[in-house]
Amino acid sequence: MARLDGKVAIVTGGVQGIGASYAKALAREGAAVCVADIDNPEWTVAAIKSAGGQALGMFVDVASADSVAQMMQTAVSTFKSVDILVNNAALFGKLPLKPFEQISSEEWDRVMAVNIRGVFECCKAAMPQMRAQGYGKIINIASGTVYKGTPMLLHYVTSKGAMVAFTRALAREVGGSGVRVNCIAPGLTMSDNVKDNSSWAETLVQKINDTRAIQRDQEPDDLIGTLLYLCSPDSDFVTGQTIVVDGGSVMH
Numbered sequence: 001m002a003r004l005d006g007k008v009a010i011v012t013g014g015v016q017g018i019g020a021s022y023a024k025a026l027a028r029e030g031a032a033v034c035v036a037d038i039d040n041p042e043w044t045v046a047a048i049k050s051a052g053g054q055a056l057g058m059f060v061d062v063a064s065a066d067s068v069a070q071m072m073q074t075a076v077s078t079f080k081s082v083d084i085l086v087n088n089a090a091l092f093g094k095l096p097l098k099p100f101e102q103i104s105s106e107e108w109d110r111v112m113a114v115n116i117r118g119v120f121e122c123c124k125a126a127m128p129q130m131r132a133q134g135y136g137k138i139i140n141i142a143s144g145t146v147y148k149g150t151p152m153l154l155h156y157v158t159s160k161g162a163m164v165a166f167t168r169a170l171a172r173e174v175g176g177s178g179v180r181v182n183c184i185a186p187g188l189t190m191s192d193n194v195k196d197n198s199s200w201a202e203t204l205v206q207k208i209n210d211t212r213a214i215q216r217d218q219e220p221d222d223l224i225g226t227l228l229y230l231c232s233p234d235s236d237f238v239t240g241q242t243i244v245v246d247g248g249s250v251m252h
Helices: 017-028 042-050 065-079 105-133 154-177 192-196 205-210 220-231
Strands: 008-012 032-037 054-059 084-087 136-141 179-186 242-245
Touching (some): 017 054, 032 042, 065 105, 105 179, 154 179
Parallel strands (some): 008 032
C-alpha cells in the first residue's frame, strides 16, 4: 500500500522542473494530485495519468486570491478533500543575478507577490478544508541561501527567509487543528530553468558544489524523499521545521 493512498495533494508551480518532480512523486505514492501553475499543466497531468495516477490540471496565479480560491474549490469538488499543499510556485530560475541597487521596485514587488503572498493566499484558502478534516500537511519551500546570505539575489533570498519565519508562525497557529506546517530548503538544484540561466551555470554551480559535503550537482529527485516524509503520516509529530536538503553545504 502506497503511503499516500486516498490523499489529495495540490502542488503549485507543478508544470516543470522541481514542481513536476514533486507532483509525479506524490502520484506514485497514491495521492490524487492537482497540478496548479500559471503555465499549461497538461504535460505533467498526462505524465501522471500515463503512469496510472490521478491528476487534475489547473491554471492558477498564486498571487491572486480569486484564482487561488477557485483552485481550492475545484480541488475539493473534484476529489472531496485537500490533505496536502506543496507551496512550490516561486520566481527564481529566470531571475538575473544583479547588485541589489539594480533590482527595480517592480521586480522586487513581483518576487514578493509570488514567493510570499502566493504562499499566504494558498494556505489561507486551504485552511477551512483542512480544519474541517482535522488534518492537513502544508509543505513550504525555502532555500539554503537563507543560511548563507547569498549575494546578487536580495529579493529572492529575502522571500525565502520569510518562508522559514512563516512556517514557524503558522505551525504554532494551526497545530491545534491537526494541520502540520513544515518547510524544505533545497540547495541549488539543476532544474531546467537553472540549466538555461547562463548566469547560474557559468558562475555559481561549481562553486556551490565545492561547498557540499556530497560534492555533486543536486537534481530534483534528491528532494523527493524529504517531501514524501513530510507529506506522509511518518511526520505527524513534526511541525514548524525547516529541513535543508543540499548535500551538506549548509549544516544547522
